[in-house]
Amino acid sequence: MFQKQAMLKKNASSEKPAIIVKNVTKEFIIPHERKTTLFENIKGVFRPSIYETFTALKDISFTVEKGESIGIIGDNGSGKSTLLKIISRILKPTRGSVEVNGRITPFLELGVGFQPDLTARENIEVYSTIMGLSEKEIAKNIDNVLEFAGLTKFRDTKLKNFSNGMQVRLAFATAIQKEPDILLVDEVLAVGDIDFQQKCLDVFTEYKKKGVTMLFVSHDLGAVRRFCDKTILMKNGEMLAYGKTGDVIDRYVYGVDKSEAKPNIQKCDMQQSDEMSKSQDINQKLEKKDRWGNQKVVITAVQLMDKYGGENDKFNSGDPMRIRISFNAKDPIDDPVFGIAIYNDSNILCYGTNTDIQGLSLGTIWGNGIIDIAIPSLSLLTGKFLLTVAAHAKDHVPYDWHDKKYSFIVVSTNRVNGILDLRSEWIYGQQS
Numbered sequence: 001m002f003q004k005q006a007m008l009k010k011n012a013s014s015e016k017p018a019i020i021v022k023n024v025t026k027e028f029i030i031p032h033e034r035k036t037t038l039f040e041n042i043k044g045v046f047r048p049s050i051y052e053t054f055t056a057l058k059d060i061s062f063t064v065e066k067g068e069s070i071g072i073i074g075d076n077g078s079g080k081s082t083l084l085k086i087i088s089r090i091l092k093p094t095r096g097s098v099e100v101n102g103r104i105t106p107f108l109e110l111g112v113g114f115q116p117d118l119t120a121r122e123n124i125e126v127y128s129t130i131m132g133l134s135e136k137e138i139a140k141n142i143d144n145v146l147e148f149a150g151l152t153k154f155r156d157t158k159l160k161n162f163s164n165g166m167q168v169r170l171a172f173a174t175a176i177q178k179e180p181d182i183l184l185v186d187e188v189l190a191v192g193d194i195d196f197q198q199k200c201l202d203v204f205t206e207y208k209k210k211g212v213t214m215l216f217v218s219h220d221l222g223a224v225r226r227f228c229d230k231t232i233l234m235k236n237g238e239m240l241a242y243g244k245t246g247d248v249i250d251r252y253v254y255g256v257d258k259s260e261a262k263p264n265i266q267k268c269d270m271q272q273s274d275e276m277s278k279s280q281d282i283n284q285k286l287e288k289k290d291r292w293g294n295q296k297v298v299i300t301a302v303q304l305m306d307k308y309g310g311e312n313d314k315f316n317s318g319d320p321m322r323i324r325i326s327f328n329a330k331d332p333i334d335d336p337v338f339g340i341a342i343y344n345d346s347n348i349l350c351y352g353t354n355t356d357i358q359g360l361s362l363g364t365i366w367g368n369g370i371i372d373i374a375i376p377s378l379s380l381l382t383g384k385f386l387l388t389v390a391a392h393a394k395d396h397v398p399y400d401w402h403d404k405k406y407s408f409i410v411v412s413t414n415r416v417n418g419i420l421d422l423r424s425e426w427i428y429g430q431q432s
């Protein structure tokens with residue numbers, strides 16, 4: 001078995017690459033005038049139509065070796081699907097070329113080739129025939145395909161009565177009957193429940209072992225990290241990075257280029273703070289919904305810093321995070337307490353602490369200052385989190401309380417469920 005795999009790898013290295021993409025550019029023509037009525041159409045004959053050219057892919061070049069699993073990540077509209085469509089020849093590039101060496105199975109768009117008026121069983125039969133399966137093979141596979149898709153009960157239901165998710169499951173289960181040389185997959189994991197996702201990942205893992213080349217568009221960075229050897233990062237139609245998956249995901253999450261620096265959305269309302277610090281009335285109270293306190297200490301900025309020291313609002317689970325609180329005390333304040341609390345988006349408190357609880361006494365503060373809280377490993381799972389930052393007196397009288405004013409996103413790579421990533425490990429010992 002191992003010998004066979006070693007042979008496969010050896011052969012793969014001496015063969016031609018599976019995919020060579022050379023200087024591919026894709027432009028779409030977008031008409032600006034919509035002529036819907038007959039009158040508009042007749043009038044339009046005498047007037048030139050207005051078009052705009054939109055460049056969805058800009059001079060993309062890369063090579064995929066046989067047997068490699070490549071992730072393609074990037075924001076919505078960055079060109080990921082267009083790239084897969086060009087590789088699978090659904091779209092033609094405006095410039096550049098694509099060379100594919102091997103039999104390709106594209107799994108890109110919802111139910112392409114499926115007929116809404118045919119039943120699930122009939123669609124499997126038609127699509128499998130197009131794929132080149134014999135009648136005998138189709139008859140043998142049909143129950144397995146329906147079972148894989150979780151649609152056994154719906155074998156005689158017309159496709160038009162299926163939800164989007166059901167259609168994708170059926171299409172995927174049908175497409176994977178025949179092992180391809182190259183599999184292109186666009187976001188299949190997004191449509192299914194956890195069971196279906198696991199089944200897909202099992203298929204991909206099996207394919208990977210067998211040396212199938214895979215290109216895998218996904219917003220599930222965890223799945224990409226677990227599964228892909230290398231990853232392409234797309235942004236506005238350009239290939240920003242192509243390299244080791246971990247490095248490319250870090251680049252996406254943390255945007256290490258200065259040009260990609262995110263706007264500092266975490267700064268608090270400076271105008272409000274300035275007004276308050278200028279205020280003669282030290283006891284002036286803020287009664288805003290998300291901010292209150294007597295302003296003896298004013299929190300002037302809150303910054304979330306990633307492992308590279310840059311400001312960010314997205315973090316990998318398990319990575320370090322540093323929360324920097326800038327403050328101003330117009331008069332000397334004895335023993336202030338600074339605290340933070342993290343909530344998930346269902347308003348569940350995940351973590352709360354303050355300098356007092358952790359035994360840090362700040363003595364007397366006066367003027368401008370900064371205090372950081374360093375979190376060595378952010379043990380949260382995927383989700384959006386809200387952050388409260390507060391300065392208050394030891395007796396809990398609030399100086400400046402910023403209630404869930406800040407937010408950040410955590411991207412997890414583990415498939416465990418819940419809010420927290422406890423990084424657990426199973427240890428199995430058989431009883432004698």
Ligand SMILES: Nc1ncnc2c1ncn2[C@@H]1O[C@H](COP(=O)(O)OP(=O)(O)OP(=O)(O)O)[C@@H](O)[C@H]1O
Binds near residue numbers: 028029075076080082
């Ligand atoms: N047929 C088309 N005509 C005009 N513009 C198009 C066409 N297909 C795609 N685009 C545009 O090209 C850009 C890239 O689209 P594409 O679907 O490749 O992005 P994506 O990275 O896959 O996005 P998502 O993550 O949302 O699926 C988008 O701005 C999209 O609107």
